Amino acid sequence: MQQQADQIIQTLKSKGLRVTPQRFAVYANLLGRYDHPTAEEILKDLNQAVPTSSQATVYSSLQALRQANLVREVLLEEGVRRYDANVEPHHHFRCQSCGAIADIPWQALGPIDLSRLSSAWDVAGYEVTVQGRCDRCQRPA
Amino acid sequence: MQQQADQIIQTLKSKGLRVTPQRFAVYANLLGRYDHPTAEEILKDLNQAVPTSSQATVYSSLQALRQANLVREVLLEEGVRRYDANVEPHHHFRCQSCGAIADIPWQALGPIDLSRLSSAWDVAGYEVTVQGRCDRCQRPA
DNA sequence: CTTTGTGCAAACGATTTGCAGGATG
DNA sequence: CATCCTGCAAATCGTTTGCACAAAG
Numbered sequence: 168m169q170q171q172a173d174q175i176i177q178t179l180k181s182k183g184l185r186v187t188p189q190r191f192a193v194y195a196n197l198l199g200r201y202d203h204p205t206a207e208e209i210l211k212d213l214n215q216a217v218p219t220s221s222q223a224t225v226y227s228s229l230q231a232l233r234q235a236n237l238v239r240e241v242l243l244e245e246g247v248r249r250y251d252a253n254v255e256p257h258h259h260f261r262c263q264s265c266g267a268i269a270d271i272p273w274q275a276l277g278p279i280d281l282s283r284l285s286s287a288w289d290v291a292g293y294e295v296t297v298q299g300r301c302d303r304c305q306r307p308a
Numbered sequence: 309m310q311q312q313a314d315q316i317i318q319t320l321k322s323k324g325l326r327v328t329p330q331r332f333a334v335y336a337n338l339l340g341r342y343d344h345p346t347a348e349e350i351l352k353d354l355n356q357a358v359p360t361s362s363q364a365t366v367y368s369s370l371q372a373l374r375q376a377n378l379v380r381e382v383l384l385e386e387g388v389r390r391y392d393a394n395v396e397p398h399h400h401f402r403c404q405s406c407g408a409i410a411d412i413p414w415q416a417l418g419p420i421d422l423s424r425l426s427s428a429w430d431v432a433g434y435e436v437t438v439q440g441r442c443d444r445c446q447r448p449a
Numbered sequence: 450c451t452t453t454g455t456g457c458a459a460a461c462g463a464t465t466t467g468c469a470g471g472a473t474g
Numbered sequence: 475c476a477t478c479c480t481g482c483a484a485a486t487c488g489t490t491t492g493c494a495c496a497a498a499g
Binding site: 240242243244245246248260263271275276277279280281283284285287288289290291292293294295296297298299300301302305 | 381383384385386387389401404412416417418420421422424425426428429430431432433434435436437438439440441442443446
């Protein structure tokens with residue numbers, strides 16, 4: 168636990184970010200969950216017991232973390248911005264019925280053949296979004 | 309031209325949508341362009357010469373068209389909702405520097421191997437987003 | 450003639466901003 | 475101690491809504 172806190176502090180510093188309790192809390196929260204929360208959800212979670220961060224600060228922390236490439240935005244739903252502390256390339260699964268989002272490790276999908284794409288494009292990367300029904304949503308009862 | 313207008317009217321009717329000048333205009337506009345405009349861009353385009361539709365109507369037309377599955381929403385940029393009259397399955401290319409979006413026909417990418425995915429998921433479909441630099445953005449000069 | 454769509458303006462929710470005081474390196 | 479961050483409240487942006495009138499089938 169303490170180890171991990173130090174680790175997070177080092178990461179923030181190495182990116183040239185000042186370590187404030189609020190920024191730490193936002194990043195730690197994001198590292199500890201895999202449900203790709205929205206800014207509001209992070210805010211609510213952080214202030215659940217004791218108020219620790221204001222709304223404006225959560226937003227600005229997310230921006231700072233994003234610029235430092237420690238956090239990325241995930242856009243799979245209409246008008247909803249979600250955040251993810253996993254910045255390694257990976258794919259996403261989205262449940263059409265409950266909206267849950269899960270990461271798909273890069274190696275879980277075979278490589279994609281891009282050779283037939285227009286040569287006018289200088290391709291930098293790609294990402295797959297898989298839609299379907301998750302475990303829990305498959306049984307109606 | 310006239311042919312196409314009749315065609316659009318038939319399509320709208322076949323989906324049980326009333327044909328109003330505004331709704332027609334929104335759909336025709338979307339069918340005639342390939343740049344995946346936002347609601348605002350459609351509105352501006354429609355009212356360029358003569359005011360034809362109000363903001364609220366463009367939004368509600370888009371909703372009606374979307375429910376009729378004649379139009380879909382495309383989400384590739386942070387906080388921006390774009391619309392596309394191409395409802396066939398296809399992939400997207402997005403230029404990282406100018407933000408332009410282009411369709412990639414389904415067959416232009418080889419099939420993807422989903423066999424290694426968690427069997428807990430009932431997969432309904434997938435879509436690939438390719439990032440890179442478009443033709444025009446490759447020459448800095 | 451019944452139902453649905455339109456336009457206006459007000460309402461809304463998520464995100465951003467300005468600014469004064471406080472914490473960080 | 476200079477710089478950057480926080481919190482508050484007000485501002486902003488895109489989208490939605492309520493309602494009276496108009497148009498579509």
